[in-house]
Amino acid sequence: MRPRVIPGATPGEPAAAYDAVIVGGGLQGLALAYELAKRRFGRIVVLEAAYPGSGGSGRNGEMIRSAFATDEWIGLFDDSLRRWQTLSAELDFNVLFTRAGYLLLASTEEALAAARRNLALQRRHGLHVDLLGHDEVRRLCPEMAPEMIAGGIVQHDAGFAHHDATVWAYAQAAARLGVEIHPYTRVTAIGVAGGAVTSVTTDRGVISTPVVVDAAGGQARDIALLAGVDVPVEVFRLEAMVTEPLEPFLRPAVSSPAIMGYCHQTTRGEFVGGTEPDVPVPSTSIRSTLDGARDMARKFLRLFPRLAGVRMMRHWSGLVTQTADIAPVLGRAPELEGFYLDCGWVYGFVGAPAAAALMAELIATCDTPPTLAPFGVERFATGKLIRETSLVVASTEGSAA
């Protein structure tokens, strides 16, 4: 008998037909399956090549905010943040959402001036944000190196959650609504006829379906190519780390464009974070590197000198798929009826709850929700890219931060 792998996974073989096939059992795919099932979409299956949460969903920095710098990002991610506030109750599983606040640190006067401009937009959207000066940031983060602090924006009702718990929560909630989840089931072909998807072939058989969603994370481009759809994403490797547990010293989640890093201290006391190289590393490998470990150590010591004597316990890598504007690709594939894209994520952990609900609305009603509309793949043809400037992401055109 096959292992179950996670609670909620389906024993037995996949059926011969479903109303929707979701490729990728990460957070995006599982959350979308749950939201589609809530709308009684019919028979839904999630196909996962490894174990659910094995990709970016179990490797990300777990941080949650909606205080961005454009209407488009704030619209999508604040919808998500509102869902995070009640997600444990909705899914009946504790995802350890910790509303400890999120500080986007400004280390220069220029960064602080940009933060001031963003604050006005964020307040128009009703976000719970404040602009902090040097002294206020020092009170919030007493262990932070003073020379790194010009000020920053704090979002009070943001924070972090547990990424594995969130994957399991959505999987179990989806399964209770009848969704099938098949781990270790690899998609090898996608059938197309008359300009529409018709089937998905896996290493366990052929499934006919009128709807296929590409939620395959680091493999999303490969999956789309099986259907003849070219998604303009590049795959980059990121590295992250966790230290041994230590006494509480850092309450909010912190992002720092100056070190291109992000971090938080878990409720168990570990310091968790990642930093990005100046130029992103195009790679589909998830090997960790000594350069990556050293980069994180050097940068986090600039931010928190007291960590010099604290030991790194584990270090890992994950993949992100970046578009030209670093925003996700959400919506229909215009050239192929029934084929949907939910990929190109860099901020996928925080964005999943809203993206899933909005994508489910699109798939179930055929109408694109206004919040979702700017993220369509059409933008790369029309040139209407999203000019978000508050991201802590290395990009090939230099720092986006």
Added chain:
Amino acid sequence: MTKTILCLCRDVSEADVRRAVAEGYDDPETLKRFTGACTGPCQGKTCVEAIRRLLAQLTGRDLADVPAPPRRPPAAPVRLGTLAAVGDASAVDDASVGDDASTVDDTSLGEDAPAGEGGP
């Protein structure tokens, strides 16, 4: 009543593993993530074989079909101060670097090491 601890770092008991497997976390990787076993400072060196054997027994699988979860670097915990000084000869002698300076040469950190994760 006796209690058998399998993972000393994370205080995971045999009963914890049995309960997790019964719930459905019966893949080495999801069992590791759910219980925390093998993610402590020893990186599973102490417990991984005992957990593999118990998982194989509970699921009726051959031991060969129950791989150990991938080991993530470093092989032993390393101070951030030590890592930050890698490649900086003047700093390696610093007293604050301490007794684990030797571990930065561990090949598990290098490019040629086995993948940090098995992954998809």
